[in-house]
Amino acid sequence: MTPPPQAATRGHVLVVEDEPALRLLLERSLHQRGYQVSVAPDGKKALSFLETTRPDVALLDWMMPGLSGLELCRTIRQKPGLRDLPVLFLTARTEEQDVIAGLDNGADGYLTKPCSADRLDARLRALLRRTRPVQDIITFGPLTLEPENHQITRSGRPVMLGPTEYRLLELFMHNPRRVFSREDLLERLWGPNVHVEIRTIDVHIRRLRKALNGAGETDLIRTVRAAGYALDDGHASPAAG
Structure with missing residues (x-):
């Protein structure tokens, strides 16, 4: 798991993705767009990270070994200090019932792979506007x-x-x-x-x-x-x- 860099950023995103190439791609893309990024390769390591650090938004894959993204989202919603953490799914599961299941289990948004960097950025910005105070000029x-x-x-x-x-x-x-x-x-x-x-x-x-x-x-x-x-x-x- 990479530690978050110290620069002022648009927001701190925790990327939970078990595919190394995609995880690295997301990390670099979000860094280039001004986000502070931490990464976790599975749900269990993500939970361990969340015990000590609270990001501004969690970006979750669904299908991961051990603890799935759906189970991770459900667990996040059960923890008092994380219940209001914005959660966005980025997954290859495209069926309507999957989208409904993700939202019913507490996700704030659902994107399907492949997803353009611009679309992901727009969704993250929308979530951050709802949850973060207006930043001072x-x-x-x-x-x-x-x-x-x-x-x-x-x-x-x-x-x-x-x-x-x-x-x-x-x-x-x-x-x-x-x-x-x-x-x-x-x-x-x-x-x-x-x-x-x-x-x-x-x-x-x-x-x-x-x-x-x-x-x-x-x-x-x-x-x-x-x-x-x-x-x-x-x-x-x-x-x-």
């Missing part, structure tokens, strides 16, 4: 970030970011002026068990700079030689036109 210097709708503006100008650049900026805005090493950023964005080239961080920093900094505007990303990067409005290097 974050500001730093001329920047404003609205986590609820993923909107960023600089001095009122909309800033369009890709998923990874958004997560980078969100991390920076939660930790203004703090210098993050490239290694730290890699682990926080992709988790400790995913191999990504160190140069990848430089690529995403360049993209973030290009999106944030208009011609003549102060470059808000500070490069600290041999150390890393920070969000900082205290230096006055104008962006290139």
Whole structure:
């Protein structure tokens, strides 16, 4: 089971899936979309995890050895501290009676495999909106970030970011002026068990700079030689036109 990374995220998802390839695919896809992800290979390990950590939503396979997803969902609903935990099934069982059984046993939603990443993301966001309080708007210097709708503006100008650049900026805005090493950023964005080239961080920093900094505007990303990067409005290097 992977420990959750420490970066600020859109929500913490526990993925319970016994197929290793699909489990890894879901973990990477959700990480890339800004979620904090923990994984468990079966229902029993998921219950062990839930004894000490409460995620924001549980994403369950149905057919697993030992303790099925249906049994896991039923057990979750019987535990006082977990009764209101959002549960979403992602399963190959497509019959109407299976859907009904999943919902009757306490699931909040039901998706069938194969399922696109966009559809899964939309369902997770809908569940999180119902169960999590509205997140506070974050500001730093001329920047404003609205986590609820993923909107960023600089001095009122909309800033369009890709998923990874958004997560980078969100991390920076939660930790203004703090210098993050490239290694730290890699682990926080992709988790400790995913191999990504160190140069990848430089690529995403360049993209973030290009999106944030208009011609003549102060470059808000500070490069600290041999150390890393920070969000900082205290230096006055104008962006290139």
